[in-house]
Amino acid sequence: xxxxxxxxxxxxxxxxxxxxxxxxxxxxxxxxxxxxxxxxxxxxxxxxxxxxxxxxxxxxxxxxxxxxxxxxxxxxxxxxxxxxxxxxxxxxxxxxxxxxxxxxxxxxxxxxxxxxxxxxxxxxxxxxxxxxxxxxxxxxxxxxxxxxxxxxxxxxxxxxxxxxxxxxxxxxxxxxxxxxxxxxxxxxxxxxxxxxxxxxxxxxxxxxxxxxxxxxxxxxxxxxxxxxxxxxxxxxxxxxxxxxxxxxxxxxxxxxxxxxxxxxxxxxxxxxxxxxxxxxxxxxxxxxxxxxxxxxxxxxxxxxxxxxxxxxxxxxxxxxxxxxxxxxxxxxxxxxxxxxxxxxxxxxxxxxxxxxxxxxxxxxxxxxxxxxxxxxxxxxxxxxxxxxxxxxxxxxxxxxxxxxxxxxxxx
Amino acid sequence: xxxxxxxxxxxxxxxxxxxxxxxxxxxxxxxxxxxxxxxxxxxxxxxxxxxxxxxxxxxxxxxxxxxxxxxxxxxxxxxxxxxxxxxxxxxxxxxxxxxxxxxxxxxxxxxxxxxxxxxxxxxxxxxxxxxxxxxxxxxxxxxxxxxxxxxxxxxxxxxxxxxxxxxxxxxxxxxxxxxxxxxxxxxxxxxxxxxxxxxxxxxxxxxxxxxxxxxxxxxxxxxxxxxxxxxxxxxxxxxxxxxxxxxxxxxxxxxxxxxxxxxxxxxxxxxxxxxxxxxxxxxxxxxxxxxxxxxxxxxxxxxxxxxxxxxxxxxxxxxxxxxxxxxxxxxxxxxxxxxxxxx
Numbered sequence: 001x002x003x004x005x006x007x008x009x010x011x012x013x014x015x016x017x018x019x020x021x022x023x024x025x026x027x028x029x030x031x032x033x034x035x036x037x038x039x040x041x042x043x044x045x046x047x048x049x050x051x052x053x054x055x056x057x058x059x060x061x062x063x064x065x066x067x068x069x070x071x072x073x074x075x076x077x078x079x080x081x082x083x084x085x086x087x088x089x090x091x092x093x094x095x096x097x098x099x100x101x102x103x104x105x106x107x108x109x110x111x112x113x114x115x116x117x118x119x120x121x122x123x124x125x126x127x128x129x130x131x132x133x134x135x136x137x138x139x140x141x142x143x144x145x146x147x148x149x150x151x152x153x154x155x156x157x158x159x160x161x162x163x164x165x166x167x168x169x170x171x172x173x174x175x176x177x178x179x180x181x182x183x184x185x186x187x188x189x190x191x192x193x194x195x196x197x198x199x200x201x202x203x204x205x206x207x208x209x210x211x212x213x214x215x216x217x218x219x220x221x222x223x224x225x226x227x228x229x230x231x232x233x234x235x236x237x238x239x240x241x242x243x244x245x246x247x248x249x250x251x252x253x254x255x256x257x258x259x260x261x262x263x264x265x266x267x268x269x270x271x272x273x274x275x276x277x278x279x280x281x282x283x284x285x286x287x288x289x290x291x292x293x294x295x296x297x298x299x300x301x302x303x304x305x306x307x308x309x310x311x312x313x314x315x316x317x318x319x320x321x322x323x324x325x326x327x328x329x330x331x332x333x334x335x336x337x338x339x340x341x342x343x344x345x346x347x348x349x350x351x352x353x354x355x356x357x358x359x360x361x362x363x364x365x366x367x368x369x370x371x372x373x374x375x376x377x378x379x380x381x382x383x384x385x386x387x388x389x390x391x392x393x394x395x396x397x398x399x400x401x402x403x404x405x406x407x408x409x410x411x
Numbered sequence: 412x413x414x415x416x417x418x419x420x421x422x423x424x425x426x427x428x429x430x431x432x433x434x435x436x437x438x439x440x441x442x443x444x445x446x447x448x449x450x451x452x453x454x455x456x457x458x459x460x461x462x463x464x465x466x467x468x469x470x471x472x473x474x475x476x477x478x479x480x481x482x483x484x485x486x487x488x489x490x491x492x493x494x495x496x497x498x499x500x501x502x503x504x505x506x507x508x509x510x511x512x513x514x515x516x517x518x519x520x521x522x523x524x525x526x527x528x529x530x531x532x533x534x535x536x537x538x539x540x541x542x543x544x545x546x547x548x549x550x551x552x553x554x555x556x557x558x559x560x561x562x563x564x565x566x567x568x569x570x571x572x573x574x575x576x577x578x579x580x581x582x583x584x585x586x587x588x589x590x591x592x593x594x595x596x597x598x599x600x601x602x603x604x605x606x607x608x609x610x611x612x613x614x615x616x617x618x619x620x621x622x623x624x625x626x627x628x629x630x631x632x633x634x635x636x637x638x639x640x641x642x643x644x645x646x647x648x649x650x651x652x653x654x655x656x657x658x659x660x661x662x663x664x665x666x667x668x669x670x671x672x673x674x675x676x677x678x679x680x681x682x683x684x685x686x687x688x689x690x691x692x693x694x695x696x697x698x699x700x701x702x703x704x705x706x707x708x709x710x711x712x713x714x715x716x717x718x719x720x721x722x723x724x725x726x727x728x729x730x731x732x733x734x735x736x737x738x739x740x741x742x743x744x745x746x747x748x749x750x751x752x753x754x
Binding site: 071073120123124126127128130131132134135136138139142143145146147148285286289292293296349354356357359360361363364367368371 | 446533536540542543544546547548550551552553554555557558559562678682685686689693723724727728731732734735738739742
């Protein structure tokens with residue numbers, strides 16, 4: 001198999017290139033509507049949302065390495081996200097406001113936690129594994145609220161203060177809190193460009209997240225294509241058979257757990273780098289549920305799925321939460337009065353405050369009708385358009401992610 | 412001695428709730444083989460049945476009482492609940508006062524219907540799917556149910572008092588010969604414990620002593636063979652799902668005076684109930700009940716100051732610690748059966 005400098009085959013290189021371009025041009029792509037126009041509320045090109053999409057993309061890609069490849073459903077992954085956030089904020093407090101050490105520490109600490117939790121949890125599988133990880137995450141959450149208050153600042157959450165030591169940064173003048181930066185470039189600074197009647201915001205924080213997300217994605221591609229990734233797929237498809245061939249599945253699964261924990265820690269560290277604040281809420285089991293939803297919605301076990309899922313959920317969350325009854329009135333004013341009221345009532349249940357309802361319903365529909373997630377949906381759609389035929393047997397359209405060609409690795 | 416007894420009592424009511432929810436979870440798991448993440452939502456719906464009934468009974472109309480005036484000199488408006496007008500003030504008032512126990516009767520048909528619709532409408536399609544899919548779809552359902560309740564009842568807890576007759580607490584210590592005022596226990600919690608014991612006993616004897624229960628137990632042991640004998644086991648299992656929903660529902664109804672119902676109470680109990688089921692052993696009904704009480708009591712012991720001073724924060728995490736230890740030492744749980752959810 002021909003490989004280029006990055007160690008990817010031509011197809012993956014093209015894939016990575018597309019992802020890089022999409023990520024770098026997100027501020028433009030998410031701003032398709034002119035400012036002040038009717039549709040401007042669907043624009044998503046503001047820094048906060050873009051950062052979140054990149055960060056949760058990393059989180060979901062990491063979760064997918066565990067769930068998508070090995071099939072172990074962890075219901076406590078948010079614990080690592082929270083631990084990463086705490087570690088990073090401590091680094092900002094003690095050492096420097098430069099984000100690099102904070103993020104490295106976040107990954108190391110969450111990796112250590114993942115190793116410990118994984119070592120215990122992975123002794124069981126299936127539903128037991130889910131419940132063990134859930135139990136560990138709840139333990140972390142409860143402890144962050146109670147005993148560990150000196151470390152986590154309990155309910156208030158860990159914040160920066162003026163009299164933190166920050167050894168490397170030297171003395172600070174003034175009474176404002178310092179901002180996170182990378183070698184002097186503040187994370188929250190943005191450059192606004194007005195073109196074609198649209199305002200594009202290029203934010204330092206987002207580009208920092210984007211570069212890291214691309215790196216994380218690249219590592220994930222390499223991992224998916226490596227013999228190690230093959231082993232993880234073997235864990236999913238048949239552990240017993242794997243043992244019979246003389247391979248111990250445990251170290252592989254543990255490694256996958258630690259890697260995905262470190263991805264979660266990285267995401268947590270980035271969250272803290274964008275907004276230097278860490279609270280125990282990030283570890284709540286609903287937060288763990290959210291990353292599961294993202295991964296499933298996009299398509300577990302595929303490379304692009306989790307990123308897509310994270311993007312869709314974060315985008316819709318922001319947009320849906322903004323739509324209130326006033327906006328709905330504007331939209332449906334063309335309908336006759338009685339009908340309008342009914343339609344608005346129905347839509348209002350799903351927008352604004354009702355965002356969680358939309359999330360739950362979407363999730364149920366996806367799990368029920370489209371277990372492969374959006375990626376599978378797109379593929380089916382694509383093949384239907386291409387073939388134009390009625391026959392849509394899934395074996396007609398072999399999915400390289402789910403049915404890898406074993407010939408590649410047997411050399 | 413007194414403190415130990417007190418903590419034991421305190422653990423009982425929470426343990427009863429855990430046991431009841433875990434019993435339903437295990438019933439569903441043992442019969443249908445489905446991991447139901449929406450079971451906590453059923454508990455919550457039960458609690459809101461109590462809220463609904465008490466609101467319905469409190470529906471009132473306003474009349475103007477010309478003989479009295481309020482502080483501004485306007486005639487005083489008096490609210491009279493319809494039930495008091497229809498059935499006379501005494502009986503009407505009693506009805507309102509006893510709304511929570513009455514809600515049990517009100518909730519059972521509702522819960523069975525909800526369970527029936529859930530099983531036939533959704534969960535039926537997930538028997539052949541992997542457990543991960545079952546977890547995920549019921550998790551989605553739990554979110555939906557929670558949001559629906561939030562829409563109708565708001566996000567704040569709604570207090571639903573117990574009947575006046577059970578409002579106080581009684582001096583348990585004095586009864587057993589200890590000093591008075593040391594072991595004081597609210598009546599309602601004792602009633603909750605008694606009620607839970609009754610429900611658990613009823614479910615067990617239903618399974619043990621009726622033909623229907625016998626068939627269900629046979630189906631749990633070997634579904635295929637029972638089907639081959641010409642018995643429609645699926646229909647019976649659907650009924651068991653309804654029964655499990657009803658158990659969770661009445662557990663919620665009776666818990667309403669202890670914890671004012673709010674829309675996320677189901678989720679809070681669900682996580683713990685799952686831990687309870689796993690500790691008791693997947694698919695084992697006695698295990699679920701025993702583990703429910705055990706963990707409830709352990710939790711209340713861990714919240715004693717004497718123990719908290721030795722290991723700070725233990726009260727928050729004791730249940731999870733116990734679960735982890737049990738799962739690692741006795742992988743099948745306390746009373747797990749061989750071959751159930753081994754993989």
